[in-house]
Amino acid sequence: MKKILLVFDGAHFSEGAFEFARKMNEVSPILLTGVFMPLIDYSNLWSYSAASVSGMVIPMLEEEDAAHIEKNISRFSTLCQSAHIEFRVHKDLTEFALPGLKKETRFADLLILGSESFYHNISSEEPNTYLKEAVHDAECPVVIVPEHFRFPEKNILAYDGTDSSVYAIKQFAYLFPELAGNKTVLVFVKDNDQIAFPDEQNIEELASRHFSDLTFFKLGIDPKKYFALWISERKDSILVSGAYSRSSFSMLFKRSFVTDVIRDHKIPVFIANR
Structure with a gap:
């Protein structure tokens, strides 16, 4: 049984x-932990040390916000009971919300975030800063889910020859063995003229052990321009992507093909940090 984190912020469910x-x-039965975060602007308080040095006063939750959270907790509990899901509720993150979430991910197999709702009121940028930060520092793989989607019947494994893309493929296979029988395409994504799959024999030996179909x-187009369009026609799929190293993480969200797929809200995206 997997432990899954499902995160909501304030009034957004x-x-x-x-x-x-x-x-x-x-x-396959899971333990679902609902994490309910406050509607407070923590844009400068990602790390505990930064918060301590800043001397900033953390605003308390307004009564209306607290009422929204309690309403969402009630809805979450009712839905879990109706669906026969074993669940827990965590809501003690009011002091430092995002660092608290980071610690929660340390003790989970998977984090699920709503791509259209997670702190969407903070900025019009998509994915917004909070979503990027949550994915960046998560200590478990993340699935970013649009509000309307089809549960995956196909897998799209984004591969560019890097260790991070191979790591993501392995993590997806380990976490979702039930989806391994789906039709799966390992798509070579590279923004240059390289034709051959890098380490083709090695990746074939690995991937074919986990994915039966x-x-x-080879995507023969510029992925930064056209990948989101190509993938928008595959609405019953999930995209599997590596997150690069932490030092170059900004690559993932700086006009990358993954950014466009998340922004378009068409299919779930699985991202695994190293």
């Missing part, structure tokens, strides 16, 4: 994120 967790439980595909 992601129906899509919960539906993904519900479908996971149908396939596997094909290889």
Whole structure:
């Protein structure tokens, strides 16, 4: 049984994120932990040390915000009971919300976030800063889910020859063995003219051990411009992507093909940090 974190902020309840967790439980029972974060601007308080040095006063939750959270907790509990999901509720993150979430991910197999709801009121940028930071510092793999999607019947494994892309493929296979029988395409994504799959024999030996219906595909277009369009026609899929190293993490969200897929809210995206 996997331990899954499902995170909500303030008044926002992601129906899509919960539906993904519900479908996971149908396939194989899970322990679902609902984490309820406050509606407070922590843009300068990602790390505990930064918060301590800044001397900033943390605003208390307004009564209206607290009422929204309690309403969401009640809804979450009712939905879990109806779907026969074993669940827990965590809401003690009011002091330092994002660092608290980071610690929660240390003790979980997977984090699920709603791509359209997670702190969407903070900025119009998509993915917004909070979503980027949550993915960046998560100590477990993350699935970013739009509000409307089809539960994956196909897997798209984004591969560029890097260790991070191979790591993500392995983590996805370990966490979602129930999806390994789906039609799977390992797509070589590279923004240059390289034709051959790097380490083709090695990646074939690994991937074919986990995915029984596997094909290889070289994307013959600029992924930064057209990958999101190509993938938008595959609405019953999940995209699997590596997150690069932490030092170069900004690459993932700086006009990358993954950014465009998340922003378009078409399919779930699985991201695994190293």
